Amino acid sequence: MAGYLAVLADSDLFGTMALISLAVALMGLSRAARGSRAYQLAAFACLLFMPVLYGVGIYILNLPPA
Known part of the structure:
Protein backbone atom coordinates (compact mmCIF):
# COMPACT_ATOMS: atom_id res chain seq x y z
CA MET A 1 0.00 0.00 0.00
CA ALA A 2 2.83 2.41 0.83
CA GLY A 3 4.39 1.87 -2.59
CA TYR A 4 1.07 2.54 -4.29
CA LEU A 5 0.56 5.76 -2.34
CA ALA A 6 4.11 6.91 -3.12
CA VAL A 7 3.50 6.46 -6.84
CA LEU A 8 0.12 8.15 -6.56
CA ALA A 9 1.57 11.16 -4.76
CA ASP A 10 4.34 11.48 -7.34
CA SER A 11 1.87 11.41 -10.23
CA ASP A 12 -0.25 14.29 -11.35
CA LEU A 13 -2.53 13.98 -8.34
CA PHE A 14 -1.90 17.48 -7.05
CA GLY A 15 -1.97 19.10 -10.48
CA THR A 16 -5.27 17.42 -11.27
CA MET A 17 -6.72 18.44 -7.93
CA ALA A 18 -5.57 22.01 -8.50
CA LEU A 19 -7.35 22.11 -11.87
CA ILE A 20 -10.52 20.62 -10.38
CA SER A 21 -10.40 23.16 -7.54
CA LEU A 22 -9.93 25.98 -10.06
CA ALA A 23 -12.94 24.78 -12.05
CA LEU A 29 -18.64 32.88 -9.44
CA SER A 30 -22.11 32.14 -10.80
CA ARG A 31 -24.94 32.62 -8.33
CA ALA A 32 -26.99 29.86 -10.00
CA ALA A 33 -24.14 27.35 -9.75
CA ARG A 34 -23.52 28.13 -6.08
CA GLY A 35 -27.08 27.14 -5.26
CA SER A 36 -26.89 23.75 -6.97
CA ARG A 37 -26.37 20.53 -5.03
CA ALA A 38 -23.66 19.38 -7.47
CA TYR A 39 -21.60 22.51 -6.82
CA GLN A 40 -21.95 22.15 -3.07
CA LEU A 41 -20.77 18.53 -3.20
CA ALA A 42 -17.84 19.44 -5.48
CA ALA A 43 -16.79 22.29 -3.17
CA PHE A 44 -17.05 20.01 -0.13
CA ALA A 45 -14.92 17.35 -1.87
CA CYS A 46 -12.28 19.95 -2.79
CA LEU A 47 -12.16 21.25 0.78
CA LEU A 48 -11.92 17.77 2.24
CA PHE A 49 -9.22 16.50 -0.14
CA MET A 50 -6.14 17.78 1.70
CA PRO A 51 -7.19 16.77 5.24
CA VAL A 52 -8.05 13.26 4.02
CA LEU A 53 -4.75 12.96 2.16
CA TYR A 54 -2.93 14.19 5.27
CA GLY A 55 -4.71 11.61 7.42
CA VAL A 56 -3.83 8.78 5.03
CA GLY A 57 -0.20 9.93 4.99
CA ILE A 58 0.00 10.06 8.78
CA TYR A 59 -1.52 6.58 9.00
CA ILE A 60 0.96 5.16 6.48
CA LEU A 61 3.93 6.85 8.19
CA ASN A 62 2.93 5.41 11.56
CA LEU A 63 2.77 1.81 10.33
CA PRO A 64 5.61 -0.38 11.56
CA PRO A 65 8.25 -1.18 8.93
CA ALA A 66 7.66 -4.36 6.97
Missing part, protein backbone atom coordinates in the same frame (compact mmCIF):
# COMPACT_ATOMS: atom_id res chain seq x y z
CA VAL A 24 -15.06 24.60 -8.88
CA ALA A 25 -13.90 28.08 -7.84
CA LEU A 26 -14.77 29.51 -11.26
CA MET A 27 -18.17 27.82 -11.16
CA GLY A 28 -18.70 29.47 -7.79
